Amino acid sequence: MQTLKKIVLVASIITILIISGSWVYLEYFATRRLIISTTTSLYDTGLLDALKEDFRKKYPVDISIISAGTGLAIQHAERGDADLILVHSPSMEQTFLSEGVGICRKIVAYNFFAIIGPVNDPAHINGTTPIEALNKIVNYGRNYTGYPPFVWVSRGDNSGTHTVEKTLWKKAGHNYTLLSKETWYVSRQGGMGEILMMTEEYQGYTLTDMGTCLAYSKQGQISLVPLVTQGKDLLNVYSVIAVVPSLAANQTLHSSINFRDAMAFIRYLVSDEGQRMIENYGVSEYGQSLFYGAVQLLKQNPTSQIAQWIKDYAFINGTECPPKYQYNQNDLYS
Amino acid sequence: MLNGEDGLNELLEGIEKAFQLIISGDPTVLDITLRSLYISGAAVCIAALWGIPIAILLGLKDFQGKFFLKGLFNALIGIPTVGLGLILYLVFSRSGVLGFLRMLYSPTVIIIGEALLVTPIVVSFSANALEAVSPEVYDLAKTLGASEDQAFFAVFREALNGVLLATVSSFNRAVAELGVAQMVGGNISGFTSVLTTTIANETVKGNISLSIALAIILFILVFGITLAVNLFQRRRK
Amino acid sequence: MIAELRNISKSFNGIKALENINLGISEGEIFALLGPSGSGKTTLLKIMALIEQPNSGEVYFCEEKVTNKNIQQTRMRATMVFQKTAVFNTTVYKNVAYGLKLRKIPKSRIKDEVSDALRLVGLQGFEKRLANSLSGGEQQRVALARALVLRTKLVLLDEPTANLDPRNAAIIEEIIGTVNRSFKTTIVMATHNIFQARNLPHRIALLQNGRITETGTTTEVFTSLSRTLASFAAADNVFIGDANPSVDGVTLIDIGNGVQIEMTALKSGRVSVFIDPKEIIISRKKFVSSARNILKGRITEIADAGNVVKVKVDVGKPFIIQITKKSLADMKLHLGMKVYLAFKASSVQTIQD
Numbered sequence: 069m070q071t072l073k074k075i076v077l078v079a080s081i082i083t084i085l086i087i088s089g090s091w092v093y094l095e096y097f098a099t100r101r102l103i104i105s106t107t108t109s110l111y112d113t114g115l116l117d118a119l120k121e122d123f124r125k126k127y128p129v130d131i132s133i134i135s136a137g138t139g140l141a142i143q144h145a146e147r148g149d150a151d152l153i154l155v156h157s158p159s160m161e162q163t164f165l166s167e168g169v170g171i172c173r174k175i176v177a178y179n180f181f182a183i184i185g186p187v188n189d190p191a192h193i194n195g196t197t198p199i200e201a202l203n204k205i206v207n208y209g210r211n212y213t214g215y216p217p218f219v220w221v222s223r224g225d226n227s228g229t230h231t232v233e234k235t236l237w238k239k240a241g242h243n244y245t246l247l248s249k250e251t252w253y254v255s256r257q258g259g260m261g262e263i264l265m266m267t268e269e270y271q272g273y274t275l276t277d278m279g280t281c282l283a284y285s286k287q288g289q290i291s292l293v294p295l296v297t298q299g300k301d302l303l304n305v306y307s308v309i310a311v312v313p314s315l316a317a318n319q320t321l322h323s324s325i326n327f328r329d330a331m332a333f334i335r336y337l338v339s340d341e342g343q344r345m346i347e348n349y350g351v352s353e354y355g356q357s358l359f360y361g362a363v364q365l366l367k368q369n370p371t372s373q374i375a376q377w378i379k380d381y382a383f384i385n386g387t388e389c390p391p392k393y394q395y396n397q398n399d400l401y402s
Numbered sequence: 403m404l405n406g407e408d409g410l411n412e413l414l415e416g417i418e419k420a421f422q423l424i425i426s427g428d429p430t431v432l433d434i435t436l437r438s439l440y441i442s443g444a445a446v447c448i449a450a451l452w453g454i455p456i457a458i459l460l461g462l463k464d465f466q467g468k469f470f471l472k473g474l475f476n477a478l479i480g481i482p483t484v485g486l487g488l489i490l491y492l493v494f495s496r497s498g499v500l501g502f503l504r505m506l507y508s509p510t511v512i513i514i515g516e517a518l519l520v521t522p523i524v525v526s527f528s529a530n531a532l533e534a535v536s537p538e539v540y541d542l543a544k545t546l547g548a549s550e551d552q553a554f555f556a557v558f559r560e561a562l563n564g565v566l567l568a569t570v571s572s573f574n575r576a577v578a579e580l581g582v583a584q585m586v587g588g589n590i591s592g593f594t595s596v597l598t599t600t601i602a603n604e605t606v607k608g609n610i611s612l613s614i615a616l617a618i619i620l621f622i623l624v625f626g627i628t629l630a631v632n633l634f635q636r637r638r639k
Numbered sequence: 640m641i642a643e644l645r646n647i648s649k650s651f652n653g654i655k656a657l658e659n660i661n662l663g664i665s666e667g668e669i670f671a672l673l674g675p676s677g678s679g680k681t682t683l684l685k686i687m688a689l690i691e692q693p694n695s696g697e698v699y700f701c702e703e704k705v706t707n708k709n710i711q712q713t714r715m716r717a718t719m720v721f722q723k724t725a726v727f728n729t730t731v732y733k734n735v736a737y738g739l740k741l742r743k744i745p746k747s748r749i750k751d752e753v754s755d756a757l758r759l760v761g762l763q764g765f766e767k768r769l770a771n772s773l774s775g776g777e778q779q780r781v782a783l784a785r786a787l788v789l790r791t792k793l794v795l796l797d798e799p800t801a802n803l804d805p806r807n808a809a810i811i812e813e814i815i816g817t818v819n820r821s822f823k824t825t826i827v828m829a830t831h832n833i834f835q836a837r838n839l840p841h842r843i844a845l846l847q848n849g850r851i852t853e854t855g856t857t858t859e860v861f862t863s864l865s866r867t868l869a870s871f872a873a874a875d876n877v878f879i880g881d882a883n884p885s886v887d888g889v890t891l892i893d894i895g896n897g898v899q900i901e902m903t904a905l906k907s908g909r910v911s912v913f914i915d916p917k918e919i920i921i922s923r924k925k926f927v928s929s930a931r932n933i934l935k936g937r938i939t940e941i942a943d944a945g946n947v948v949k950v951k952v953d954v955g956k957p958f959i960i961q962i963t964k965k966s967l968a969d970m971k972l973h974l975g976m977k978v979y980l981a982f983k984a985s986s987v988q989t990i991q992d
Contacts, residue, residue, distance in 0.1 A: 541690050545719040546785065546789070
């Protein structure tokens with residue numbers, strides 16, 4: 069049928085026009101776009117949205133933020149679906165660098181994890197060390213027979229938070245695989261916000277970063293309170309790593325531009341303005357900082373206690389970024 | 403532990419705040435709603451562009467394998483959105499076959515995904531409507547002076563009700579789906595956040611009032627459009 | 640001659656529908672095609688309407704041969720009304736105006752033409768009604784109006800009253816006659832109602848198994864028809880028998896199988912007669928009346944014909960009667976039922992003059 073062929077032809081042309089038109093627009097005319105893959109603990113606090121806005125004022129680059137657990141965030145980058153990652157798991161970051169996918173790592177901020185729980189603290193962990201607290205929770209959970217159920221909620225998603233949790237359990241002398249099967253141990257795959265909501269529902273205990281905890285507390289979404297907040301074991305360090313531009317999947321005309329934008333963002337984060345944004349974030353709303361800038365600390369006070377802790381915990385081979393992964397960006401590491 | 407009463411209060415508070423958000427024309431709510439309409443609308447347009455010619459072929463012509471093809475489209479109507487979303491994610495990811503287009507996490511790729519999702523609906527419903535047209539209509543048009551093209555158009559016009567229904571049903575499916583938009587869109591605020599993804603993500607983070615507001619809008623959209631179509635059809639009868 | 644078919648043949652999937660048809664239609668006449676269902680009447684009409692292509696042979700319209708180049712224009716000068724009513728799913732106005740719009744008639748004129756056409760078929764004021772919501776008879780009249788409004792030189796009607804009740808059938812027949820007389824429109828109609836075939840047309844042709852067996856004026860054909868009727872099952876209630884005038888002034892005809900009927904006309908010898916299905920009364924009990932013919936039989940077939948129902952009763956010979964659906968339901972008639980047929984002697988018509 070003549071008409072049918074005509075219609076099919078017209079339809080094909082229009083569809084191709086629409087799709088290629090959109091693509092051309094996104095590629096050439098829309099503002100440059102940077103995709104940052106980050107962990108939910110960081111994103112759910114709202115810090116990144118604030119940084120994104122501030123960055124936009126200085127550079128004509130739109131930032132798209134994909135948030136997932138740290139492990140997943142890294143996977144996104146490995147697939148080439150992100151230009152930068154912002155995560156808090158030094159062990160995984162090291163693998164990321166050694167795989168040849170990550171370059172130019174900079175430690176940008178830190179805060180502390182905390183073990184939080186209900187106001188009445190049935191397991192009596194308030195003020196104890198992290199290891200003691202965990203052991204108390206284990207005993208309480210094993211001997212608990214009441215209703216409603218008593219729980220410890222875990223991220224269970226190989227995120228930075230989860231990695232720290234596993235390390236703590238190991239330090240406390242427990243076999244994580246066996247422990248996670250006990251009835252009071254609940255593992256829910258989800259972001260930090262989701263875990264907090266679930267823990268709130270059960271009025272149980274969980275490990276969280278202070279940033280997310282404070283944000284949710286202030287918004288009135290949780291009534292749980294931080295009970296164990298001190299200790300080297302609870303240090304939480306955030307780093308930014310760029311994705312190497314020669315990543316096979318990234319080989320397009322504009323890969324070099326993305327890399328330049330990515331480096332611009334890293335430089336912004338470690339600049340005085342960037343660090344100030346990070347330090348000031350949340351102060352007016354929550355009464356205290358959710359994050360502390362790491363750059364100044366490591367440069368000016370390399371011998372302070374916290375700086376030492378950071379070096380012990382988050383440095384790789386004695387430096388924040390081994391030279392072979394520095395990609396000749398010397399100004400970042402002088 | 404929160405008891406039932408607190409829960410009810412929370413819900414009512416949430417609903418109250420939701421209405422405030424809607425009535426005050428809160429910019430986030432507006433942005434998300436308009437984006438949902440744009441993305442799903444464009445998806446339906448593309449699906450109709452492709453689906454209607456295919457439906458014409460299936461409804462009016464006879465050929466080998468026609469039965470199989472019809473069955474295939476029928477089966478694809480109910481394809482799980484997360485399944486489709488996963489396939490598209492693997493295809494459009496930068497390390498995937500179409501990665502060089504770098505369309506992942508953009509509205510365009512959601513449009514493509516939703517267009518693929520609803521094409522079976524358009525094809526099946528339209529093909530059925532066309533088949534239901536009396537075979538005499540074509541000859542009738544010709545004997546009244548129509549050329550081949552005009553006669554064909556007359557047949558098509560008889561099936562218009564069915565085709566309209568197909569289009570509206572596919573819009574409802576597109577605007578209310580979550581799997582595709584979530585997996586290939588990434589719910590990036592201000593860029594690819596739509597009604598469904600925002601509701602899903604904000605609820606678990608405890609942001610109830612925004613979720614309720616968007617859910618209300620979603621319900622109104624879907625029910626409203628279906629109602630309007632029913633009324634329109636009844637008038638035409 | 641307005642239309643001529645020369646050596647036309649048509650097959651569908653290897654089955655011959657028409658074989659070697661030669662036919663000429665004169666301008667201004669009403670021409671009837673008489674034949675049983677399946678004899679190819681519809682195909683023949685469609686070929687004349689130029690919406691079906693023959694496998695072989697030529698079609699001439701107004702002395703000009705119809706080819707691929709001029710078929711679209713020529714098609715505009717003829718139109719056909721189908722047996723199964725087809726209306727567009729829209730208003731009566733839009734239906735009737737369809738052909739006019741295609742011919743690019745200005746809108747103001749269309750309005751007048753449509754209203755004239757509707758008045759012609761007795762549906763004035765129906766413009767805004769939805770065509771689908773009308774009764775069968777009204778829909779067929781809309782189809783007729785839609786065709787007649789085009790003022791084509793040739794109008795083809797396929798069994799125009801087959802599915803209609805007597806009232807609507809009569810209206811349509813009247814319209815056909817008026818249109819032919821007033822506008823000199825050439826009309827070709829296919830029918831299997833011998834009564835209709837006798838009254839309306841000027842000339843008729845008999846179509847059987849895809850071949851034309853007779854052509855001529857009504858008188859000529861009916862006269863020879865009576866001789867060949869044994870093999871002709873074109874119409875309902877047509878019988879051949881031996882007539883014997885009796886002393887009371889009526890003629891008794893033996894039509895075979897022990898069936899005897901009375902007719903008022905005086906004839907003797909071999910005759911062909913028929914009785915209009917509408918004039919036969921069916922009842923479940925025998926009753927006394929002025930009808931001279933009372934026959935007992937069983938119902939062998941009940942067929943839906945649109946607004947009416949055709950019931951076949953075997954009284955030794957098959958009789959077809961026509962009743963309304965309501966009568967069928969009220970009387971609770973069903974297959975195999977024992978019934979009585981009654982009709983007056985004056986209802987028996989002879990086929991020859």
